Amino acid sequence: MPRQELLSVGIDVGTSTTQVIFSALRVENTAGFARAPTAAITEKRVTYRGESHETPLLDASKIDADKLRALVEEEFRRAGVRPGDVDTGAVIITGESARKENAAAVLEALSGFAGDFVVSTAGPDLEARMAGQGSGAQGESKRRRCRVANLDIGGGTTNIAIFDSGELAAIGCYDIGGRQVRFTPEGGIIYLSESAARIAGAAGLRMRVGDTPALTDLRHLARVMAQLLEDSITPGAGSALLESVQTAGSSDLRPGAPADFVCYSGGVADCIYRTGYERFAFGDFGVLLGEAVRAGTDFTRVLTPAETIRATVIGAGLHSVRLSGSTVRCGDGSLFPLKNLPVFCLTENTANLAEQLRWFLRQNDAPNAVLFLEGDPSPGYAALKDQAQSLAKALDAALPPGEPMLVLAYHDIGKALGQLMAPCAPGRAAISLDGLRAGPNDFLDFGKPVMGGLAVPVVIKTLIFG
Secondary structure (H helix, E strand, O other): OOEEEEEEEEEEEOOOEEEEEEEEEEEEEOOOOOOOOOEEEEEEEEEEEOOOEEOOEEEOOEEOHHHHHHHHHHHHHHHOOOHHHOOEEEEEEOHHHHHOOOHHHHHHHHHHHOOOOOEOOOOHHHHHHHHHHHHOHHHHHHHHOOEEEEEEEOOOOEEEEEEEOOEEEEEEEEOOOOOOEEEOOOOOEEEEOHHHHHHHHHOOOOOOOOOOOOHHHHHHHHHHHHHHHHHHOOOOOOOHHHHHOEOOOOOOOOOOOOOOEEEEEOOOHHHHHOOOOOOOOOOEOHHHHHHHHHHOOOHHHEEOOOOOOOHHHHHHHHHOOEEOOOOOEOOOOOOOOEEEEEEEEOOOOOOOHHHHHHHHHHHHOOOOOEEEEOOOOOOOHHHHHHHHHHHHHHHHHHOOOOOOEEEEEOOOOHHHHHHHHHHHOOOOOEEEEEOOOOOOOOEEEEOOOEHHHOEOEEEEEOOOOO
8 A cells, every 4th residue: 555654843932841843644545445545644653752942032022043943953953853854744833932022033043944844833723722632632532522621731821622522612722821920939020921910910919020929829819810711611601801811813712511521731731730849840830820720620520631741742743734635636746835825715705706816815915825615515517617617717817927726625526626727727727625624714834745646735724923
């Protein structure tokens, strides 16, 4: 059976830590004899786990891009990997680090390690999903056929994903984390985030930078934060205070139904599952927050994650890549990889489609976009030909010269649709994929075709800098 192995990298630049992992993804034709070929990722395994490094900062608002690049270079050297060896994966800036004023410069500094195909940033929703995948919560939800809430409690934020029988059911993020308050070794406050100050004020506590709060006050603040996290996954338990600390750019978390099990990942998770840490062991609020979550949690419904602090980077390296369907039209592959393509979702209203597309491209400041449509699962030839002609006409009118026509369909029509579109715009390449669903706020990366052009690796993402 034909197979191909891809080397995937995951680089997560978080509020507190930066981590690098390498993974091997095996791609095989899983179709039986005499059946249409179907490419699928059949095996995922981590081949190298880097150390957890403290994210280097120049000051409270800037990441030290030079030190970060040196850190990543050293991890590549230890793993015995050259940047050109990487096929796919993700470089993501997460948590409060995504809101550092030089986040874009940091991505530029790391771009040389990304290979030809890589995610460039993670919005809070994507980060939550990756953490839930990397921790094992999604897998446990699928295996047990139940609802599992994964709370990834990091330094600056808590990313929450709720899975129902393996499917993502709800997602959200809050500015609650271990480094929202930082201390001197003696317990004096040297940093107090806006979110932590708001929660402290609502709890009747007066805290400022330079204060040395009583332990009872700190524990009270931790209990309030822990309760907010519990409320976030409890249907009907929301509050104005919880809404006020929702992370910018995240979805409104709507639990829908109670979770059967809860899983904790992120750096603070180690302080939930383990005891005995010194109170200010990490110079922040993480130990106290972990103690409060543990004290207020019914551990009969808590699952032990496969990963805690590495959950997001594992999710980025192992779970960010999907394969298109196998009835695709991608040409000779010379146009790939393609990165950061905004998704234009085709609705039933196709009047003035070319003008709609031109407006969309201007709004996104992009030369091209991926046109997504559900597609008819069993279209007739005449109907498919009419659709192909109208799409090609609109794309040809809206796109700058030389840009390819890019279409993604959910149903299995990619190859036929692309073949019918190509003659309608002779001066443009027509790339048509299927088998995946994308939304109006998504961006896509297309990797180089695999298995001799049988399928195309795709990452569906959200590009948000807080």
